[in-house]
Amino acid sequence: MSIPKTRWRCEQFHQSRTNANNGCQIINAQIHSDYEESTVESNKDNMVSLEKKSPEERLNICRKYYLGGFAFLPLLWLINAIWFYKQAFKVEPYPQQAQIRTYVIRSAIGTLAWLLIITIWNVLFQVFRTKMGPAGDYLTFVVPRGYY
Amino acid sequence: MMYSLFFAISLFYSLIFISGSQSKRVGDEMYVSFDRARYCVRRLNATHEIGCQSTTRGNSGRMYMIENDEEFKTYLQGDKMIDSVTSFIIVMNVRLFDSSHVDQLMNRLQSKLNGLLLYLKSNSSRPEYFSSDDQCPNHRYSYYLNQTETVNWNSKGTGLFFRSFPFPIMLIDEKDDYEQLVRFYRQFNSSHSSPACGLELKTFQNAAHTSKTCMRRNDITHSLIDLPEMFCDPIGGLNIYSKLPQMITSIPQERQPKSVVLILAATDSFQMFTKIQGSTGGAQQPAVALISLLTLAHLVGQVQDEVRKQNKELVFLTIDGDTLDYSGSIKFLYDMNRGSFPGGNKNEQRIKPEHIHSIIELQALSMTDQLWLHSYPSSLTNQTFINTLVSNQPMIKPISPDSPLPPASSQIFLRETSSSLFPAYILSSADATQLNNPYYHSFFDDPSTLSIDLSTLEYNSTTKLSLWVKRVVEPLAQTLVESFVGARVNVNIQQEIINNLVYCILKNINCPLIHNVSNQSVGNTFVPFDETPMPFTINSYPTAKTPTFPFIQYVLSYFLRDRSYDFLNFTRLSCKERASNDSFRSYRFVGGYLPSLSENSSLPGYCVRSYLRSVQSISPAFVIDGYDLSQTTYPAWTESRWTTISLRVFIIPTGTHEVVTLIIGILLFSVSFFVLLALRHFTKLSLLQPSCS
Numbered sequence: 001m002s003i004p005k006t007r008w009r010c011e012q013f014h015q016s017r018t019n020a021n022n023g024c025q026i027i028n029a030q031i032h033s034d035y036e037e038s039t040v041e042s043n044k045d046n047m048v049s050l051e052k053k054s055p056e057e058r059l060n061i062c063r064k065y066y067l068g069g070f071a072f073l074p075l076l077w078l079i080n081a082i083w084f085y086k087q088a089f090k091v092e093p094y095p096q097q098a099q100i101r102t103y104v105i106r107s108a109i110g111t112l113a114w115l116l117i118i119t120i121w122n123v124l125f126q127v128f129r130t131k132m133g134p135a136g137d138y139l140t141f142v143v144p145r146g147y148y
Numbered sequence: 149m150m151y152s153l154f155f156a157i158s159l160f161y162s163l164i165f166i167s168g169s170q171s172k173r174v175g176d177e178m179y180v181s182f183d184r185a186r187y188c189v190r191r192l193n194a195t196h197e198i199g200c201q202s203t204t205r206g207n208s209g210r211m212y213m214i215e216n217d218e219e220f221k222t223y224l225q226g227d228k229m230i231d232s233v234t235s236f237i238i239v240m241n242v243r244l245f246d247s248s249h250v251d252q253l254m255n256r257l258q259s260k261l262n263g264l265l266l267y268l269k270s271n272s273s274r275p276e277y278f279s280s281d282d283q284c285p286n287h288r289y290s291y292y293l294n295q296t297e298t299v300n301w302n303s304k305g306t307g308l309f310f311r312s313f314p315f316p317i318m319l320i321d322e323k324d325d326y327e328q329l330v331r332f333y334r335q336f337n338s339s340h341s342s343p344a345c346g347l348e349l350k351t352f353q354n355a356a357h358t359s360k361t362c363m364r365r366n367d368i369t370h371s372l373i374d375l376p377e378m379f380c381d382p383i384g385g386l387n388i389y390s391k392l393p394q395m396i397t398s399i400p401q402e403r404q405p406k407s408v409v410l411i412l413a414a415t416d417s418f419q420m421f422t423k424i425q426g427s428t429g430g431a432q433q434p435a436v437a438l439i440s441l442l443t444l445a446h447l448v449g450q451v452q453d454e455v456r457k458q459n460k461e462l463v464f465l466t467i468d469g470d471t472l473d474y475s476g477s478i479k480f481l482y483d484m485n486r487g488s489f490p491g492g493n494k495n496e497q498r499i500k501p502e503h504i505h506s507i508i509e510l511q512a513l514s515m516t517d518q519l520w521l522h523s524y525p526s527s528l529t530n531q532t533f534i535n536t537l538v539s540n541q542p543m544i545k546p547i548s549p550d551s552p553l554p555p556a557s558s559q560i561f562l563r564e565t566s567s568s569l570f571p572a573y574i575l576s577s578a579d580a581t582q583l584n585n586p587y588y589h590s591f592f593d594d595p596s597t598l599s600i601d602l603s604t605l606e607y608n609s610t611t612k613l614s615l616w617v618k619r620v621v622e623p624l625a626q627t628l629v630e631s632f633v634g635a636r637v638n639v640n641i642q643q644e645i646i647n648n649l650v651y652c653i654l655k656n657i658n659c660p661l662i663h664n665v666s667n668q669s670v671g672n673t674f675v676p677f678d679e680t681p682m683p684f685t686i687n688s689y690p691t692a693k694t695p696t697f698p699f700i701q702y703v704l705s706y707f708l709r710d711r712s713y714d715f716l717n718f719t720r721l722s723c724k725e726r727a728s729n730d731s732f733r734s735y736r737f738v739g740g741y742l743p744s745l746s747e748n749s750s751l752p753g754y755c756v757r758s759y760l761r762s763v764q765s766i767s768p769a770f771v772i773d774g775y776d777l778s779q780t781t782y783p784a785w786t787e788s789r790w791t792t793i794s795l796r797v798f799i800i801p802t803g804t805h806e807v808v809t810l811i812i813g814i815l816l817f818s819v820s821f822f823v824l825l826a827l828r829h830f831t832k833l834s835l836l837q838p839s840c841s
Contacts, residue, residue, distance in 0.1 A: 134364060143365050145379070146201060148357040 050087060058087060059096040066103040074114035077107040179348075179796040180332070185265075186319040186421035186591065190312075190353040190788040191686075192362055192380060193473070194769075194780050198309065199353070199788075202263070202316035206350030209235035209262035210800055213333050220244060224256050235262040237347040239329065242266045242319065243275045246306045263349040265795070266319040266421075267326045274592055277304035280420040281589040285555040286474060299552045301583045309420045309589070316349040318795055319421040321591075332797055346800040355380035355788030360777035362786055363770075380786040384766030385416065385468030385687035386697045387480050389490065390445070390704045392452050393733045393759040395461050397497040404459060406505040406570070409632050412465040412557060413441040413510045415696055417684040418472070419591040429593035430684025431654065432577075432585045436598070436613070437510040438700075439649050440621050441466065444510075446707040446744065447625035447639045454635040460505065462628070464708065466700055468687055469765045470557050471589065473783030476765040477560035482782075483763060485564070492761050493732050501565045505632065506530070507572040511556045514577040514584055515598050515616050519544045521575055524562060526550045528571040533631040541623035547580050554578040575624070595654045595681075607651045607659060614646040644743040649703075653682045657695050664741040665706035665756075666698070673698055688787045689766045697762065705734065705758035706741065713757050714740075714749040723755035733759050 050058055062084050069077035081104050088101040129136040130148050137143060190199035210233045214220050220240075223229075230236075238253060238261065245266055253261055268274065282288075283300040288310075320326055336345045354377070355362040362380040369376035397403045415438060417430035445464045448455060455462065469476035483489045487498045506528075513519070521537065523529040526549030534546050553559055558572035577584050587593040595602055598613050605611070618641060625639045652659040658674040666673075677695045687694055718726075720737040727735040740754040769775050769782040777784045801809070 137361070137364055137368060140368075141370055143368055143377070144356075145354045145377070146204070146352055146356055148361065 050083075055094050055096045058084075059100055062087075062100050062103045066107055069107060069110055074111055074118075077110040077114070080104065080107040081111055179798050180328070182320060182325050182329075182795040182797070184320070184322050184325060184423070184426070185793075185795040186321060186419075186423045186426070187351045187793050188313075188317045188319075188420055189351070189422065189790060190355055191383075191472075192355055192357070192359045192786045192788070194359055194778055194784040197312050197355070197357060200313045200315065200317045200351060201353050201356075202349055202351045204352050206348040206352075206794065206796075207235075207237070207263040207316055208346055208348040208798075209233075209237040209260075211237050211239055211265075211333060211337070211345040211347045211797070213239040213330070213337075214244065215241050217244070220249060220252075224252060230257065230260065233260070235260050237263040237265060237349065239265045239267060239333070239347070242268050242278070245278075245308070247308060247311075250308065261315060263315045263347065264313075264317040265347060265349065266317070267329065268319070268321040269326055270323045271596075277586045278590050278592050279305045279586070279588045280307070280309035281305045281418075282307045282310060285583075285589070286471070287555070288473060297552055299554075299581055301554050301578060301581075302585075302588050303582065304586065305588065309418070316351040317421075318349055318351065320795075321426075329797065336799060343802050343805065344800045346798050348794070348796045348798065350792060350794045350796075351790065352792070353788040353790050354378070355786065358778060359769075359784045359786045362788070363777060378789050380788045381688035381690070382766045382770045383469055383472055383686055383785040383787055384475060384479070384689045384764060384770075385691055385694070386762045387465065387467050387476055387765040388697065388700050388704065388760070388762045389463055389465040390708050390758065390760045391461055391463045392449070392456060392708055393710050393757055394452070394456050396732050396759065397461075398495050398732065399497055401497060403497045403499065403503050405502050407459055408461045408463055408499055408503050409505050409628075410463050410465055410507045410561075411441065411444065411510075411628075412467055412507065413437040414470050414476075414557060415466045415468045415684070415700065416471055416476075416686060417593070418589055418686045421591055422685060423591075425680075427591055427594045427681075428683045428685045429587065429589070429591040431593050431595045431598055432514040433512045433583075433588065433593070435595075435653055435682070435684065436513040436515070436617070438466065439646070439653055440510050440513060440617055440624075442649055442700075442703055442707060443617055443621045443641060443646055444625055444628075445704055446645060447621065447641050448629070449708045449711065450641070451625075451629060451635070451637045451639060452708075452711060454637050455629060455633050458633040458635065460632050462632070463499075464704060466704070467557050467765065468697075469767075471686065472785040473767075474557060474560045475767040475783045475785060477557040478564075478782060479765050479768055479771075480763075481560060481564040482768040482771075488763075490761050491763055496732060501569050504570045506533075506570050507558055507561055508628070509556050509558045509572065509574045509576075511574055511576045512554065512578050512583050512585060512588075513575070513620075515613055516577040516584055517543065518579075519575060519577060519620065520579050521546045521573060522551065522553055522556075522578075523547070523549050523571060523573045524551075524553055524558075525567045525571060528567075528569075529573070530571070530631065533573075533627065536631055537624065537627040540627050541620065543620065544575070544623075551580055554583060575620075600650075600654065602655055605651060605655050608644060608647050609651070610643055610647055611650060614643060614650050617646050617650075618643060642743045648743070652699070655679075655681055657682050657699055661741060662699055662702060664739045666702040667736040667738060686787060689764065689770070691764075701760055701762060705760040706738070706756055707744070708758060710757040711746075713755050714745055714751075716755065717751055718753070718755035720753065726755065726757070733757055 053061070062080060065076050065080035069080065084100055084104050088097060088104040091097070125139070129140065188200040190197055190201055192198070212223065214223055236257060240249070250264075279302055281302055283302055283305045284298055285302050285305070287298065320329070332345050336343055359380070365379045367376060414434040417428070417433060419429050422428070441464060448462055467476040467480060469479070480489070483491070484499065484501060487500070489499050490496055521534060521544050523534065523546070529549055538544055538546060553574060554576055556574050556576070558574055562572055585593065587597060600611055600613055622639055622641060626637070629635055629637055629639065648659065648661045652661050656679050658678040662674055674695055682696050682699060683694055691697065718737065723735050723737040736756050737753055738756055740751065767783045767785070769777055769784040775782070
């Protein structure tokens with residue numbers, strides 16, 4: 001919301017001062033830097049930028065996600081693999097990159113494994129729910145009304 | 149200031165307009181609903197599901213009316229019509245509802261048949277025969293008696309009740325509903341291009357697959373706070389039995405073998421198309437049999453002093469739940485074999501099959517000129533009894549013993565005892581080959597088939613039916629008392645009593661008879677059923693709020709009461725005190741039913757001393773611990789639960805109409821985008837600017 005205000009401020013300044021051009025330009029320049037600053041600030045408020053972190057911090061984050069995924073949380077692995085992919089393979093090498101690379105690869109493997117397990121279970125359940133007898137009904141969370 | 153004044157004035161006017169206008173919901177304007185339609189529900193047993201099912205939102209389709217066979221054939225041959233429409237709801241005359249027509253429709257239309265709506269044009273145009281029961285009723289499993297030949301007792305039966313339909317079937321039987329529907333149909337279905345009428349049938353049933361699955365799902369719940377959702381209920385009501393209260397064999401007395409005569413009748417019937425408020429059928433079977441049973445009980449009560457002198461007990465029994473695989477009788481015999489008949493008091497000597505002398509059943513009585521006495525087996529039947537009965541009432545004709553028995557509860561009594569312990573006699577209008585009931589087990593089986601005009605029936609009116617019942621039951625009572633108890637008495641019942649019974653059971657169960665024989669201090673449980681007859685439908689457990697069982701309990705126990713108490717002056721309190729001393733019998737204080745009392749007694753209130761027991765009649769399948777409901781040892785019928793039933797008519801727009809609606813919608817959609825863009829461009833309102841945070 002800061003942009004409209006500064007623009008308005010600039011126009012009012014333009015009306016009341018004779019050497020308005022200069023003042024306005026300065027303020028224009030200020031607006032530009034203001035914008036960038038506010039962008040950077042707002043980025044900082046919402047998202048973590050890996051470029052701003054030191055390599056140790058990056059490794060730390062990657063490791064946390066990797067270890068957290070073992071608690072039956074495959075989404076953490078998925079996020080880990082996608083987010084740190086650029087860091088692991090596309091950026092110039094730095095000392096921690098090798099470790100980050102192993103984490104990313106293992107996270108990717110874990111994600112695929114989970115995907116396989118979930119897909120297989122989903123298909124099995126849908127095909128065999130009625131053939132399992134009572135077990136099928138006890139495993140169903142929302143028991144269907146009106147059909148078997 | 150100006151703005152706020154303008155705002156206030158516009159608010160004031162808009163409030164006036166809103167309160168003055170009659171707002172209607174668009175949905176109500178689109179549909180016309182029929183609330184008095186009958187519907188078909190789903191029932192399950194151990195192996196199958198029967199009945200009809202719709203989707204949750206209702207089955208809808210284009211309406212097509214078929215009045216007779218010619219139109220039916222034309223419709224089936226109309227390939228162009230059938231191919232151009234995606235789903236049909238066929239509206240068919242109820243006369244065409246049999247398996248051949250339904251099968252032809254289902255084969256021709258396959259999945260396009262989305263529902264079936266039957267109609268009855270008027271009460272005077274009923275089909276001559278209408279029965280959805282099997283041709284040989286109650287013959288599905290090995291519950292029946294192993295008889296040598298299969299007789300098609302119900303030769304006009306279509307058997308459609310026991311089929312499973314993937315679409316809903318409903319029926320409208322009110323004349324003005326039919327006329328309204330026809331008006332819509334003629335108005336809109338004139339040609340292909342005009343908009344057509346569509347129907348929506350919603351009869352969603354919760355239950356599916358078999359009783360076992362459904363009962364299992366009843367108990368599944370994953371929530372900590374919600375109750376489990378109910379899917380189905382087992383079928384069953386109450387078996388009620390009563391006898392003279394003076395004759396109780398208590399331990400340590402010994403009950404003599406062959407000392408109990410059971411007299412029984414059924415209390416339920418079924419229809420394929422049910423309705424909450426409406427006739428439930430069941431007049432010829434079992435209403436007349438029930439009226440006869442109660443009349444017989446009253447006659448026995450009248451001569452109780454003679455009957456008591458002998459040592460034979462006459463037990464009157466009503467069985468509920470026999471229409472579907474004899475669940476009630478099977479439960480009764482299960483109880484008897486386990487030693488819980490008669491139940492309720494541990495000190496009463498139990499009745500086992502060896503104590504039973506014989507069974508007399510009243511079944512399928514129509515007002516025919518001849519009645520038939522079936523008996524089985526020939527080795528145990530008492531020919532003297534049969535001869536006496538025939539001589540007392542020549543209307544009754546005996547059928548040669550060992551002929552096949554009609555569908556009756558006695559079959560189960562005989563089967564469970566291998567036909568070796570006691571004979572069974574069935575008094576029925578069914579002759580050797582036919583149940584003479586054209587509307588067996590359908591809602592058409594109402595008092596009009598007994599020549600009773602319900603609109604003019606009064607509490608005291610003597611009808612042909614009541615005269616007929618008196619003519620049949622008095623000789624039967626006489627024969628009964630003579631043959632089994634050995635006493636020669638003259639039995640006569642007041643016509644008024646039978647008139648009152650006919651009125652109460654067939655027209656209005658909230659009648660003076662029941663008020664006079666029931667304990668009014670607990671409140672009148674019959675007021676909610678004012679102006680409704682006794683319902684003869686399938687009852688489910690837990691026992692629904694049907695007035696059938698309280699009525700039978702009160703009336704049967706009153707008719708068999710200890711008549712010596714009619715002359716004793718009791719107060720309500722002293723009557724209740726009696727109950728604390730006597731654990732076998734029940735005591736209640738009632739107003740007194742005048743036609744039943746002798747002229748010598750006229751008291752403000754009477755203490756009724758009677759013997760009454762009621763037992764749940766659900767199948768043993770639901771009672772035995774750990775019984776696998778998929779076995780077929782015992783019948784396991786359940787009825788599904790449902791919530792809303794609705795039948796609605798609406799207009800299906802033509803193809804062009806739908807395309808035009810779609811195009812207008814898309815146009816409005818794009819126009820709204822342009823308008824918004826324009827507004828954003830031309831105004832400085834920050835509301836319309838994109839935000840940067």
